[in-house]
Amino acid sequence: MPEGRDAERHAPVVLSVVIPMFNEEDVLPALVTRLRPVLTELGVPHEVVAVDDGSGDRTAELLDAFRLGWPELRVVALRRNSGHQAALTAGLDRARGAYVVSLDADLQDPPEKIPDMLALARAEGLDIVYGVRADRSSDSGFKRWTAGVYYRLMRRLAGPSVPAQAGDFRLLSRAAVEALKALPDQQRVYRLLVPWLGFPSGQVTYERAPRTAGRTKYPLGRMIRLAVDSVTGFSAAPLRIATWLGAGAFVVCLGLLVYTLTAFALGRTVPGWTSLFTGIVFIGAVQLVCVGLLGEYVGRIYTAVQNRPTYFVRHDTAATVPVPGPAP
Numbered sequence: 517m518p519e520g521r522d523a524e525r526h527a528p529v530v531l532s533v534v535i536p537m538f539n540e541e542d543v544l545p546a547l548v549t550r551l552r553p554v555l556t557e558l559g560v561p562h563e564v565v566a567v568d569d570g571s572g573d574r575t576a577e578l579l580d581a582f583r584l585g586w587p588e589l590r591v592v593a594l595r596r597n598s599g600h601q602a603a604l605t606a607g608l609d610r611a612r613g614a615y616v617v618s619l620d621a622d623l624q625d626p627p628e629k630i631p632d633m634l635a636l637a638r639a640e641g642l643d644i645v646y647g648v649r650a651d652r653s654s655d656s657g658f659k660r661w662t663a664g665v666y667y668r669l670m671r672r673l674a675g676p677s678v679p680a681q682a683g684d685f686r687l688l689s690r691a692a693v694e695a696l697k698a699l700p701d702q703q704r705v706y707r708l709l710v711p712w713l714g715f716p717s718g719q720v721t722y723e724r725a726p727r728t729a730g731r732t733k734y735p736l737g738r739m740i741r742l743a744v745d746s747v748t749g750f751s752a753a754p755l756r757i758a759t760w761l762g763a764g765a766f767v768v769c770l771g772l773l774v775y776t777l778t779a780f781a782l783g784r785t786v787p788g789w790t791s792l793f794t795g796i797v798f799i800g801a802v803q804l805v806c807v808g809l810l811g812e813y814v815g816r817i818y819t820a821v822q823n824r825p826t827y828f829v830r831h832d833t834a835a836t837v838p839v840p841g842p843a844p
């Protein structure tokens with residue numbers, strides 16, 4: 517390798533941009549077209565860590581092609597699809613910058629806001645700068661409604677430090693990244709973990725654009741999964757729901773008992789089938805819901821105890837470059 521290039525590659529990186537990608541071949545060219553000039557203009561040593569989350573399309577191929585003409589692009593390819601948050605973990609584990617920005621590949625988060633985030637962090641000495649969605653009119657009504665419910669619930673469970681409408685477009689300082697890396701959590705929901713760290717933070721607002729191309733990689737099932745991981749990761753309150761449901765059912769039972777016994781004492785019998793059936797079904801439902809809730813927490817313990825890696829790296833194009841600071 518020529519010496520000049522080598523020296524450049526060892527230069528401390530000021531800014532890393534981590535981008536998880538899953539089947540994003542349609543947006544990749546547009547992403548490069550918009551992101552690259554922003555970073556060049558910024559004029560600080562930077563790197564782009566593209567995490568290919570086990571894409572089945574031509575994402576990996578395209579990334580390799582872009583890498584030829586873009587030395588700052590680093591490709592971390594995961595062996596299989598591990599999910600958005602795990603892909604983000606892989607990127608954060610490998611980013612070397614003094615500041616790390618995470619960005620969605622689909623250009624819903626504008627790369628043009630990255631300089632603002634960096635400037636704010638540097639000017640005010642902040643460790644975290646959230647990208648906050650000021651306008652979501654480009655999202656579907658359903659997405660907006662579910663997001664509204666989600667952020668309200670999360671602020672109640674995880675505390676008001678969770679900014680509403682802040683997704684995974686944010687800037688982290690090296691200290692914040694190291695704090696995240698030190699956490700043992702396996703099912704990570706970064707939008708809750710990051711505020712929970714308690715670093716000084718600021719916000720940059722932006723308008724959420726529609727997806728540039730391709731389809732959402734968050735269908736309803738994955739949205740529900742994220743919500744369940746968010747709740748179970750931050751609160752044991754649902755476990756108490758079982759107690760309240762049980763107590764409620766007990767009170768209802770008591771009332772019914774008094775009613776039937778009074779009727780019996782008055783020489784009447786209460787006609788049985790319907791009420792009996794309703795009672796059985798009701799108690800059955802309450803029990804199943806409670807067992808399910810319990811199961812979610814037991815599942816988390818199970819994953820934590822197994823302690824398996826949340827992702828496997830197939831290849832990392834910059835793995836040979838010595839990493840300054842603590843080893844990942």
Ligand code: UDP
Nearest residue numbers: 536537538569599600603620621732733734
């Ligand atoms: N993504 C990923 N792995 C997945 C699903 C999504 O890396 O299993 C990436 C995706 O490529 C995108 C980001 O996560 O860069 C956010 O996904 P998407 O835009 O589909 O979510 P939405 O904006 O619809 O919530």
Ligand code: MG
Nearest residue numbers: 620622624727
């Ligand atoms: Mg998106």
